[in-house]
Amino acid sequence: MIGSRQQHDAALPPGTTGVIRIDLDRLAANWRVLAALGRPAECAAVVKADAYGLGAIRCIPALATAGCGTFFVARLEEAIEVRALAPDAVIYVLDGLLPGAEHVYSRIRARPVLSSLEEVLAFAAFGRATGSRPAAALHICSGLNRLGLPETDVLTLSQEPGRLAQIDLQLIMSHLASADAGDDPRNAQQLATFQSLRSKLPVAPASLAASDGMMLGPAYYCDLTRPGYALYGGQPSGSLRTPVDPVVTVHARVLQVRDIAVGASVGYSGIWTAARPSRIATIAAGYADGIPRSGSAPNGCENGAVAFSGILAPVVGRVSMDLITIDVTDLEPETCQPGDWAELIGPTITLEEAGRRAGTIGYEILTRLSRRFYRMYSGGG
Numbered sequence: 001m002i003g004s005r006q007q008h009d010a011a012l013p014p015g016t017t018g019v020i021r022i023d024l025d026r027l028a029a030n031w032r033v034l035a036a037l038g039r040p041a042e043c044a045a046v047v048k049a050d051a052y053g054l055g056a057i058r059c060i061p062a063l064a065t066a067g068c069g070t071f072f073v074a075r076l077e078e079a080i081e082v083r084a085l086a087p088d089a090v091i092y093v094l095d096g097l098l099p100g101a102e103h104v105y106s107r108i109r110a111r112p113v114l115s116s117l118e119e120v121l122a123f124a125a126f127g128r129a130t131g132s133r134p135a136a137a138l139h140i141c142s143g144l145n146r147l148g149l150p151e152t153d154v155l156t157l158s159q160e161p162g163r164l165a166q167i168d169l170q171l172i173m174s175h176l177a178s179a180d181a182g183d184d185p186r187n188a189q190q191l192a193t194f195q196s197l198r199s200k201l202p203v204a205p206a207s208l209a210a211s212d213g214m215m216l217g218p219a220y221y222c223d224l225t226r227p228g229y230a231l232y233g234g235q236p237s238g239s240l241r242t243p244v245d246p247v248v249t250v251h252a253r254v255l256q257v258r259d260i261a262v263g264a265s266v267g268y269s270g271i272w273t274a275a276r277p278s279r280i281a282t283i284a285a286g287y288a289d290g291i292p293r294s295g296s297a298p299n300g301c302e303n304g305a306v307a308f309s310g311i312l313a314p315v316v317g318r319v320s321m322d323l324i325t326i327d328v329t330d331l332e333p334e335t336c337q338p339g340d341w342a343e344l345i346g347p348t349i350t351l352e353e354a355g356r357r358a359g360t361i362g363y364e365i366l367t368r369l370s371r372r373f374y375r376m377y378s379g380g381g
């Protein structure tokens with residue numbers, strides 16, 4: 001158990017002040033649970049943003065070994081990395097086709113998620129020019145109004161099917177706007193829109209649900225589910241528990257503990273002033289590590305916090321680039337000493353709680369944890 005003063009982890013390089021622990025067996029188990037939940041639909045894994053900041057280089061082989069054969073990324077660069085790690089996998093790139101990128105898709109055998117008539121035209125032209133029928137997905141918009149073909153463009157394709165003739169259409173997908181709210185009527189509306197638009201296109205497997213969409217029930221599974229956040233132990237739904245376990249803990253070291261008098265202020269601009277004699281722990285994690293500055297206190301709402309031996313202690317003063325300051329006055333002195341580890345994410349502070357305390361969501365907390373944290377992996381064969 002991390003937190004005791006004498007704890008010294010021989011696996012950490014000397015001088016390490018922040019560590020992210022990633023349990024690859026849990027990651028694989030979460031994929032298996034979600035795959036079983038969605039069956040007979042296939043379960044892909046969304047591994048964009050370096051597997052949500054946890055390290056694609058370790059997470060992708062663990063997911064592939066668990067049986068995952070389809071990966072989604074956002075950027076073409078990310079697809080190049082996935083291909084090197086999963087030689088046989090199907091890879092989709094959500095950004096779609098940018099001009100001149102056709103040859104890269106062909107070289108790494110990845111599939112663009114085509115999002116406009118222009119992209120369809122360009123990819124079909126590439127097929128004709130190379131005497132091939134390249135594989136792709138088609139993203140249709142069912143209400144999110146972010147990416148994807150609007151209804152008028154879907155109708156164009158249905159009236160002029162020749163536009164798709166040179167493309168090997170492997171997937172038709174859309175994305176839900178409000179799936180984190182299980183009772184939002186817009187979910188059923190989007191599902192109906194998706195099914196109706198899809199029926200106008202050539203027959204191809206369909207995909208609609210990300211992590212939260214999977215909690216809306218079998219109607220949303222279609223042929224392929226696309227969870228990301230839940231694989232990494234996140235709870236995406238505001239109302240329903242996703243049957244996954246945490247994968248990640250984050251700890252940072254206490255550098256100093258000091259006693260301050262009533263009226264003394266802490267940190268930049270002195271926004272927090274001690275109303276009682278206080279003990280302040282200075283921790284080696286700041287906004288350059290991905291700790292949101294919005295967790296500073298006071299900030300008009302709930303402030304950031306860390307935990308020692310399962311007990312919460314609040315951030316006081318500004319979150320700075322490399323450091324946060326914590327009010328540990330109410331803790332037993334022996335639970336927080338220089339060299340000890342503060343829990344930033346773990347059994348006491350979930351990703352969701354850390355997000356809420358900074359006025360954001362667990363997704364942002366997870367994906368912004370910076371390279372300054374040492375990443376330590378367990379499991380994964």
Ligand SMILES: *Cc1c(COP(=O)(O)O)cnc(C)c1O
Nearest residue numbers: 046175210211226227228229230
């Ligand atoms: C990021 C993303 C996903 C995965 O979402 P999670 O909420 O992390 O499961 C699925 N589909 C699309 C289009 C995405 O952008």
